[in-house]
Structures are given as structure tokens and as C-alpha cells.
Amino acid sequence: xxxxxxxxxxxxxxxxxxxxxxxxxxxxxxxxxxxxxxxxxxxxxxxxxxxxxxxxxxxxxxxxxxxxxxxx
Numbered sequence: 001x002x003x004x005x006x007x008x009x010x011x012x013x014x015x016x017x018x019x020x021x022x023x024x025x026x027x028x029x030x031x032x033x034x035x036x037x038x039x040x041x042x043x044x045x046x047x048x049x050x051x052x053x054x055x056x057x058x059x060x061x062x063x064x065x066x067x068x069x070x071x072x
Contacts, residue, residue, distance in 0.1 A: 030054075030058035034051060034054050034055060034058065037050050038050075038051050052064050052065070052066060
């Protein structure tokens with residue numbers, strides 16, 4: 001009985017770890033996609049718009065913003 005509980009606990013732990021790996025892989029892919037887009041767009045307005053949209057879509061955020069500093 002104790003052995004069966006231990007095996008069930010290990011299976012649960014393995015499933016949990018597999019889900020964590022899948023989620024982190026998804027986040028890495030999302031980061032990679034955002035990096036590709038950000039390195040391929042030269043227009044600052046278009047760049048900001050696309051990066052914010054991708055960021056909120058890929059990471060499931062309701063809101064995101066980028067703050068720019070005025071050098072003056």
C-alpha cells in the first residue's frame with residue numbers, strides 16, 4: 001500500500017514537471033518570436049506596436065506598455 005502511494009506520488013510529480021517544461025518551452029518560443037520581430041522592423045512606431053501586441057498575446061497579459069525616455 002505504501003509503495004503504491006509512493007509510485008502514485010512520483011507519477012504526479014513527473015506529470016507536474018512535464019507541464020512545467022512544456023510551459024517554459026512555450027514561453028521561450030514566444031520570447032524568440034518577439035526577438036525575431038523586434039530585430040526585423042526598423043520603423044519605431046511599427047516596432048513598438050507589434051512588440052506590445054505580440055507580448056500581450058503570447059504571454060496572456062491584459063495590458064503591457066513601453067515607456068520611452070525623452071533625452072531632453
